Amino acid sequence: MGRGIKLFKILGIQISLDYTWFIVFGLVAWSLAQGYFPLTLPGLSIMSYVLIGITSAILLFACVLIHELSHSYTSNKLGLDIKEIKLFIFGGVAQLTKEPDDPTTELKIAVAGPAASIALAGIFWILTQLVKTFYLYPIAAAIFEYLTTINIVLVIFNMIPGFPLDGGRVLRALWWKKTGDIHKATRVASLAGKGFSMLLILFGFMQIFFGNFVGGLWMVFIGMFLQQAAESSYSQLLVKKALEQIKIGDAMTRNVVVVTEDSTLATVVEKYFFGYHFVGFPVASDGRIVGMITLNNVRTIPKELWATTLVRDVLNRITPDIILSPEDNAMDALSRMISLDVGRILIMENGKLVGIITRRDIMKLMEFKVDLGV
Numbered sequence: 347m348g349r350g351i352k353l354f355k356i357l358g359i360q361i362s363l364d365y366t367w368f369i370v371f372g373l374v375a376w377s378l379a380q381g382y383f384p385l386t387l388p389g390l391s392i393m394s395y396v397l398i399g400i401t402s403a404i405l406l407f408a409c410v411l412i413h414e415l416s417h418s419y420t421s422n423k424l425g426l427d428i429k430e431i432k433l434f435i436f437g438g439v440a441q442l443t444k445e446p447d448d449p450t451t452e453l454k455i456a457v458a459g460p461a462a463s464i465a466l467a468g469i470f471w472i473l474t475q476l477v478k479t480f481y482l483y484p485i486a487a488a489i490f491e492y493l494t495t496i497n498i499v500l501v502i503f504n505m506i507p508g509f510p511l512d513g514g515r516v517l518r519a520l521w522w523k524k525t526g527d528i529h530k531a532t533r534v535a536s537l538a539g540k541g542f543s544m545l546l547i548l549f550g551f552m553q554i555f556f557g558n559f560v561g562g563l564w565m566v567f568i569g570m571f572l573q574q575a576a577e578s579s580y581s582q583l584l585v586k587k588a589l590e591q592i593k594i595g596d597a598m599t600r601n602v603v604v605v606t607e608d609s610t611l612a613t614v615v616e617k618y619f620f621g622y623h624f625v626g627f628p629v630a631s632d633g634r635i636v637g638m639i640t641l642n643n644v645r646t647i648p649k650e651l652w653a654t655t656l657v658r659d660v661l662n663r664i665t666p667d668i669i670l671s672p673e674d675n676a677m678d679a680l681s682r683m684i685s686l687d688v689g690r691i692l693i694m695e696n697g698k699l700v701g702i703i704t705r706r707d708i709m710k711l712m713e714f715k716v717d718l719g720v
């Protein structure tokens with residue numbers, strides 16, 4: 347899901363909207379404006395209902411966002427690295443670069459979202475009571491009441507014990523804690539998730555059959571989405587386990603081709619990019635690795651200047667995060683690449699460059715393993 351619009355940053359986390367979000371936003375605002383509010387607040391103009399519907403839909407998504415932020419904030423505090431939350435057609439997803447390493451961490455992260463929704467339901471309930479007691483703005487009372495209900499619905503739905511819902515994560519964490527086996531725990535929670543999504547799909551078809559077409563179709567879609575998510579989260583775990591068993595030392599490319607920092611871009615393009623077909627090379631200065639040069643760096647400089655521009659002027663300086671040791675595993679390398687958004691990691695041993703590993707290397711290795719059945 348690369349498409350979308352970046353909105354703003356909160357607590358260091360980028361909030362984005364996927365394009366599919368607009369569909370669900372429109373549907374929610376529309377069904378509130380022509381169904382829910384005319385029933386609970388009769389006698390207003392169509393324009394008022396539209397405005398109330400849009401306001402409530404925005405507040406609903408603010409609640410969903412607070413739920414997701416609560417998960418992400420907790421994850422970041424517990425040492426996992428979440429940089430982005432994306433709102434899309436079925437709610438929100440936090441972009442995890444890493445899975446929790448122990449059940450207690452997973453439990454805390456899973457519970458944080460529903461806890462925030464319970465708090466929101468409480469706040470909106472108190473607001474509803476306040477506004478109602480003093481016979482103030484009936485429109486505000488109706489919106490607050492709706493938000494109270496919807497937050498309770500969010501808690502109930504999310505606490506259904508099927509992976510990848512929060513309740514499923516809780517189930518997995520508890521099972522994992524009890525048995526020490528994350529593998530089995532994930533399989534149980536995914537099976538529960540699949541079972542629940544089947545029920546949802548079945549129930550959706552029954553709704554359609556009895557005439558509730560939009561509501562039923564919606565349930566079928568959510569059910570299908572959950573089923574797919576339950577399946578892929580289990581296979582993701584299998585891939586993760588497989589990658590953890592591969593030592594970087596066995597997967598990396600040795601005999602790394604190194605460029606010196608006082609070469610010109612013209613030489614590097616001619617001899618290295620064209621000569622070796624790699625998209626990035628480590629750069630050395632006096633035998634020490636100081637950076638990386640990639641095709642993207644070269645692209646920022648106009649062709650006419652290649653003969654006079656030196657590698658040292660355009661390279662990316664290396665930071666310690668981009669270096670791993672041959673003893674680390676392929677999963678470490680992959681999650682490092684994802685969180686730094688880079689394509690390659692340098693492998694050093696006793697301060698010396700011994701290899702380089704790219705996303706492609708890891709993909710190829712996985713492919714071979716699957717092909718050979720090992």
Ligand SMILES: [Zn+2]
Pocket residue numbers: 413414417459460504512
């Ligand atoms: Zn959640």
